[in-house]
Amino acid sequence: MNVTxxxxxxxxxxxxxxxxxTYADLIREAxxxxxxxxxxxDGSPVPGDRVxxxxEVRLLRLIKGGSTDGGSANGESVDGTSAESNA
Known part of the structure; x- marks a missing residue:
């Protein structure tokens, strides 16, 4: 089966x-x-175990991560200063 x-x-x-x-197989293939x-x-999520x-299928990559200290992953806060200097 050809899938776009x-x-x-x-x-x-x-x-x-x-x-x-399955859709999980397709995700792995990608x-x-x-x-x-x-x-x-058609804009709705489908279970991975469904054939x-x-x-036509859209794959939406899930975003994960973040910071628990109010800063970004590189240690800077949103305003560009060091997260440590804002503590």
């Missing part, structure tokens, strides 16, 4: 999958772990 996949923010690719491939991306069909039944 739009990876949101990254572009579009074509994948040739076995007829029994280079992501199923916990890193969600498959969307792919759409010709």
């Amino acid at each position: 996949v739009e990876i949101v923010g990254e572009g579009t690719a074509e994948y040739d999958l076995p007829d029994d491939a 280079g992501y772990h199923p916990q890193e991306a969600s498959a969307l069909v 792919v039944d759409a010709d």
Whole structure:
């Protein structure tokens, strides 16, 4: 089965999958772990264990991370000063 996949923010690719491939298989084929991306069909998320039944799928990469100290990952606060100097 040929599936056109739009990876949101990254572009579009074509994948040739076995007829029994699941959406989790498709996510892996695109280079992501199923916990890193969600498959969307007609704008709605689909379960990873469902067999792919759409010709067009969007993959939305899930964003994780952040800071618990009010600063960014590089140690600067939003205003550009050191997070340590703001403590």
